[in-house]
Amino acid sequence: MRSGVRNRQDAFGYRPDIDGLRAFAVLAVVLYHAGIPWMPGGFVGVDVFFVISGYVITRGLLREAAGGGITVAGFYARRVRRILPALLATLVVTSLAAWWLLLPPQLEDYARSATAASLSVSNLYFWRSSGYFDAAALYRPLLHTWSLSVEEQFYLVLPVSLLVILRLRLRPLWLPFAAAAALSFGLSLYAGRYAPTANFYLLPTRAWELLVGTLLAMAPRPARGTAPVVAEAAGLAGLAAILAPALLYGETTPFPGAGALPPCLGAALLIRLGEAPGRRAAATCLLAAAPLVAVGLISYSAYLVHWPLIVLSRIALMRPFTAPEIAALVAATLLLGALSYRFVEQPFRHPPERSPRPSRAPAHRPVLAAGLAASLAMAGLGWAGAASGGWPSRFPDFRVRPVPGTETWNHRTCFLFADQTWQAWDPAACTRTAGKDGLALLWGDSFAAHYVPGLIRHADRLPGNLVQYTAAGCRPTLGVSSHVVPHCRAFNENALALIRRHGIRDVVLAARWGAQRDHVLPDLRETVARVAALGARVHVIGQSPEFPLDPAFLAYRQRHDPPETAGLWHPAIDPGLNDGLRAAVAGLATFIDPLALLCGQAACAYARGDTFLFADTGHFSTAGAEAAVERFLAGGLFGHAVPQPTAMGSAP
The missing domain is CATH 3.40.50.1110 (SGNH hydrolase)
Structure with missing residues (x-):
């Protein structure tokens, strides 16, 4: 089972340039959602995140395979530690604000989406509830969690698939994943014409973006450095493939499908460039710069908090944001993201060392059990809010009446x-x-x-x-x-x-x-x-x-x-x-x-x-x-x- 992965073991190490790339992605999304007019295509930052996730997760699984074998329970325990604490903390804080601010119909929709986000199916919820006359997307505080659900559903499939392929000794290792990526991309092209909402939200049409990262992680590491001229040109091309769509795309751009190719391939090119030994290209140095790395480290928490902050602020103000308010929202996003990273993400990802246990499997069970219990508890609260109609007793003098038209x-x-x-x-x-x-x-x-x-x-x-x-x-x-x-x-x-x-x-x-x-x-x-x-x-x-x-x-x-x-x-x-x-x-x-x-x-x-x-x-x-x-x-x-x-x- 170790055959074919041992030679990659030395390739796994911390990559500051990847954190810098995360910073590019999250800043594009935040600026786009905040309403910066010169960033109409900032939504492509999500696609960059998908490529990074596919690469990092696959790289970790390959490291585990090279070191003795993939432990599925261990993988999911790490995912629980990485994803769930910050997500649940954001849901709790957002829910408290929603309880105070949202009127019953708004809270009812929010509660349903909170249940879906807790169970990693919010992409399915927003796909099914995205009819033309539903609540405007600008006023749904958890809309952004659709992308997290896509990733989490991908995590359910990837480790098991890789484990099966390794045990069956199928070679080359990358071929089944390349076939899956091609099928997913073809499906995305088809759905873009006949089922555009499903194309946007669902894993089958988004999987190819994550699989780009998976295939990149499976590629052999470059044995020698790239010629400087080629490396510099490749770095500029990678940055341009991300920045140009962020600056030029808009609401009418067919997306994802072919429109997602430039940012995904640009992200893959930059990640690959950072793998090359020897002299680093200017693009890699830029991505590894300390300010970008700092933003990249908090990018997950920043992504989680930015959209609820923007939506609830918009509801509270009940008017478009001014330029100083947009700047304040971006700054608050980074501040809250840093606080969540420091006091939520890090303590749960790196708990204090305890006495060793006799076996690895029991150590994962409490983490998985706690994650499942916390998710179900949050989902239960959301269900209660939806079942109650948004707890109308909070605003006893509010009434909804049908308006003909x-x-x-x-x-x-x-x-x-x-x-x-x-x-x-x-x-x-x-x-x-x-x-x-x-x-x-x-x-x-x-x-x-x-x-x-x-x-x-x-x-x-x-x-x-x-x-x-x-x-x-x-x-x-x-x-x-x-x-x-x-x-x-x-x-x-x-x-x-x-x-x-x-x-x-x-x-x-x-x-x-x-x-x-x-x-x-x-x-x-x-x-x-x-x-x-x-x-x-x-x-x-x-x-x-x-x-x-x-x-x-x-x-x-x-x-x-x-x-x-x-x-x-x-x-x-x-x-x-x-x-x-x-x-x-x-x-x-x-x-x-x-x-x-x-x-x-x-x-x-x-x-x-x-x-x-x-x-x-x-x-x-x-x-x-x-x-x-x-x-x-x-x-x-x-x-x-x-x-x-x-x-x-x-x-x-």
Whole structure:
């Protein structure tokens, strides 16, 4: 069983450059989640972590195999010591803050995710609960634990697989793992098109990233140093393969799949470069620098605490962060990470030496038993919180009431989901009004669909019968590519055929325009020009108000406010966005600015008395849609504008 691994025994030692690489990974993730605009692809730091984990874990198993044999119980005991204390400490502290801060519906979702995180299945939980209308990801404090669950599930498979392959004396050792990596990568490419949410969250489509590290650990160590010029070029290439995606990727980048190749291969190249004997390349020296190593050492704890800190701060403030607050959050993440490393990670990983036991196996049993008991206890608390509905007795005067709105969208017929193609759209069922000559097409995503109740309510003022053509997450711009909605490009291209085939005279474009703003403006102008070339009149509705929390939570926070301010809140929208959209379509389309028509100078109305104008953080309720469309029609949506002296929330 030792054959094939003995010659690697001298290759195992502490690698400060790997800790430096961990620092790169965690800083990319933290800066991205904190909202640093020049780090839109910082999420690739997770993929770098996967490669590092696969390498380090496999290297440790190979060392154990070379030293006498893999002890599965010992491996899991070490994993328990390494992972569980800091994770459970973070869950306990976060749960205390959540108990104090989160209202019942928020706490109920949090409690379910805490149970899943305790049992290492949070990736499955967020995959199953990531529907289009679920709680916004920005307000789920444990969302980041999905990546930990992926790693922990990988740890269940790797040691057993390696042990079996070694005992069967299969050679070459790396071949089964290479085959598994190829299969996983192929599955990721397929799922990226047909099951993007599963592709993001699940182990089968992420395993290849960890297996890149596994294969790297199995490769023979370089016998001699690389030529200096080659080493320096390789180091720059490795750094660029990580930094370029972090700086250039964004929400519309297809990911993972092929998009994850550059950061994963870049991480592997840097790790491999650090293995070479002799003179170290500049990239390796950079990664081994003391400040980066210090951050790398605390990277696990920093990763654990950063997202709960950001999310709970966002909920407490109920507004976007300022630049000084972002800096404070990053600093607090590093400080809390250092404290967790010093007082939680280290004591459990390196407990005081005790008298030797007669055998190794019994020494692992208390660790495994304690880890299982602690995990089950935390999971039980989470289950209790979910079963209670988020312990509503904490806020006895809080009530959740249903807000009508989305039920009029004709889900899966006129409002398509990510798993549907445009062929699922039904032209007869999606002609929503009758009695007019001609057709008016509403084209866009959910931020177009939320106007349907209002357009139906004011059907007599429309220039034609309303045709609803909407799809979740699909912005109405030609050429758009979305890994979340794989069929979006074809859906939008079909809109042109629809306009041409039915001779549609008026086309209304509406969407959540805020994401990927730099790509929106040129794409929108080209789309409007192509629609106008078909002879249709084009009307563009700009970005509508979005709020930091659901109206029910805002109303609860304002329950003691005077009537003149209750029901009003600052929108979480860049005020210059609609100005850019207006300029992009100037001369080609009518433009409606919802922020100007519906909001005052400082705030927008989310409620009028006891009536909510929004069903969630950004989608109009039925009442809100009716009021908004009335404003838009009066403001010139299909004709001449009529002066409107008051904002929506002030209307009688």
